[in-house]
Amino acid sequence: MSGFDLLVVGDANPDVLVWGAPETPPAGQAETLVDGGTLALGGSAAIMAHGAAVLGLSTALAAMVGRDAAGDFVLDTLTAAGVDISGCVRHESLPTALTVCLNRPDGDRAILTAPGCLPAFGPEHVPAVRTRHVHAASYFLQPRLAAGLPEVLGRFRRAGASTSLDTNDDPAGTWRLAPGLLAACDFVLPNEAEALALAGALTGEPVSGGLPAALSVLAADGAVPVVKRGGEGAVALFDGAAVSARGPRVTPVDTVGAGDGFDAGFLAGRLASGDFAEALAWGCACGALSTRATGGTGGQPTAAEARPVAAQVQVTPWMSE
Ligand SMILES: Nc1ncnc2c1ncn2[C@@H]1O[C@H](COP(=O)(O)OP(=O)(O)OP(=O)(O)O)[C@@H](O)[C@H]1O
Ligand SMILES: [Mg+2]
Numbered sequence: 001m002s003g004f005d006l007l008v009v010g011d012a013n014p015d016v017l018v019w020g021a022p023e024t025p026p027a028g029q030a031e032t033l034v035d036g037g038t039l040a041l042g043g044s045a046a047i048m049a050h051g052a053a054v055l056g057l058s059t060a061l062a063a064m065v066g067r068d069a070a071g072d073f074v075l076d077t078l079t080a081a082g083v084d085i086s087g088c089v090r091h092e093s094l095p096t097a098l099t100v101c102l103n104r105p106d107g108d109r110a111i112l113t114a115p116g117c118l119p120a121f122g123p124e125h126v127p128a129v130r131t132r133h134v135h136a137a138s139y140f141l142q143p144r145l146a147a148g149l150p151e152v153l154g155r156f157r158r159a160g161a162s163t164s165l166d167t168n169d170d171p172a173g174t175w176r177l178a179p180g181l182l183a184a185c186d187f188v189l190p191n192e193a194e195a196l197a198l199a200g201a202l203t204g205e206p207v208s209g210g211l212p213a214a215l216s217v218l219a220a221d222g223a224v225p226v227v228k229r230g231g232e233g234a235v236a237l238f239d240g241a242a243v244s245a246r247g248p249r250v251t252p253v254d255t256v257g258a259g260d261g262f263d264a265g266f267l268a269g270r271l272a273s274g275d276f277a278e279a280l281a282w283g284c285a286c287g288a289l290s291t292r293a294t295g296g297t298g299g300q301p302t303a304a305e306a307r308p309v310a311a312q313v314q315v316t317p318w319m320s321e
Contacts, residue, residue: 003130004084005057005271007161009145009152010045010137011118012063012074012088013097017256017295021102040256040295041077042099044168045137047257047296051264051286053082054300057271060084060129064121070096081297087127091117097141107255113171115141123148128155133162133267137260139177140170146178153184162186162270165223166263167194175201183221187270189263190218191228211235212320215242226266226280228259233284235318238276244318245280247309250288257296262287265306277315285309 020035041050049061061083065071067090074096075085094117102110122144134156139146153163164187167177175197182188190198192211199207199214207213211227215237218225226236233246252258265286270279285306293299301309 003058004060005132006049006052006059006267007062007087007129007131007134007156008045008049008052008059008137009062009126009134011043011097011141012041012046012061012065012078013043013099013113013116014070014073015040015042015256015296016098016100017103017254018100019103038294039073041074041297043074043097043138044166044257044260045135046074046078047260048135048137048166048263049083050078050081050297051257051261051290051300052268054297054302055264055268055286055306056303057268058084060087060127060131062087062126064089064091064117064125066091066094066096066117068095070098077297087129089121089125091120094120101256103254103256107252109256113141118142119144121145123152126152130159131156131161132271133164135164135166135263135267137166137168137263139165139167140172141168150178150180150184153181157184164189164263164267166190166259167198168259169194170197173197177202182218182223185223187226187266188218188223189226189228189259189266191230191259195225195227210320212242224276226283228262228287230255230258233313234262234280234287236276236280242318242320243277243280243315245277245284245313245315247281247284247288247313250291252291253299254294255291256294258287258290260296261290261300264300265310268303269310278310280315281310281313282306284313
C-alpha cells in the first residue's frame with residue numbers, strides 16, 4: 001500500500017441489526033418474532049473507511065478479523081466499496097468481533113458486542129503506509145492498540161500526516177486515554193456524552209461547566225475537539241472560538257453509524273479544502289445522510305449527493321444554551 005488519502009485504524013465486524021425486539025426477550029427457548037433484521041458492515045473504523053471510500057477518498061483500513069465467515073463478509077464488503085484491505089490481518093484462532101444492535105422505535109439502541117479478536121490487535125499490525133491522514137476509531141475496544149496509539153499517530157505525524165481520534169463508547173466506563181494521545185491528534189471527534197466523560201476522566205472530576213468546559217479540557221493539548229450532537233449537528237472549539245454547525249434536521253430511518261459517517265465527511269471536507277468550516281459542513285451533511293437507510297453504510301452518500309446538503313449547513317459562533 002502506498003500514497004493514500006486516508007488510513008483508518010480500528011475495529012471491523014458484522015452488525016446484526018434487529019428492530020422491534022421486546023425490552024427483555026423471553027427465555028425458555030421461546031421464539032420471539034421481531035419486525036426486522038439486517039446484516040450490515042459494522043465497527044466504527046470499518047463504517048468510517050467505507051464512507052470515506054464512497055465519498056471518493058483513496059482509503060485503506062488497518063484492522064484485525066478472524067479466519068471465519070464473519071471476517072470474509074467484512075473484507076468482501078470493504079473491498080466492494082473500494083477500500084484497500086491489504087493492511088488488514090486475520091487472527092489464526094480468535095473469531096471476528098460481532099455486534100448485535102437492538103434498535104428501538106425512538107432511535108435509541110442497545111448494543112451487544114463480542115470483541116473476538118479485537119483485544120489482540122496491536123500497534124505492530126498498523127502498516128507503515130504513506131497517507132495524508134490517519135484516523136483511529138473505537139479506542140476502548142482495543143486495549144493493546146490503545147496503549148501504543150500515541151506512538152503510532154506520532155510516527156505518522158512525523159511523516160507529514162494529520163491525525164484524528166473517535167474514541168466511541170467506553171464499555172468499562174473509565175474513559176482514560178493514554179498519556180500523550182490527545183497531543184498526537186489534530187482532531188478528536190466524540191459525541192456529547194463521550195466528550196463529557198473523556199473530559200471528566202482527564203480532570204479527575206465531573207466537568208461542572210457542561211459542554212463548553214469539556215471542549216476546553218479536550219483542546220488543552222492542541223487537538224481540535226469536534227463534538228457530534230445528533231439532530232443538533234456539531235460544535236467545535238477551533239482557534240479558541242466555539243462554533244456550531246447545523247444542517248437541515250432529518251427524520252432518521254436508522255442512526256447506526258451516523259457518527260462514523262460524520263467523521264468520514266469531516267475528513268473528506270478537510271482534505272479537499274483545508275478549511276475547517278467546510279469540514280464541519282461535510283461532516284454534518286454525511287452524518288445526516290447516513291441516517292436515511294438501515295445499517296452504518298446503507299445511506300452513506302457520494303460526494304455529489306453530499307455537496308448540496310453541505311451547502312445548506314450553517315456554521316456560526318456557538319453560544320451554549
Ligand atoms: N436527525 C438528524 N438530523 C440531522 N443530522 C443528524 C441527525 N442525526 C445525526 N445527524 C448528523 O450526524 C452526526 C453524527 O450523529 P450522532 O451525534 O448520533 O453521532 P454518534 O453519537 O457518534 O453516533 P454513532 O452511534 O454512530 O457513534 C451529527 O453530528 C449530525 O451532524
Ligand atoms: Mg460515535
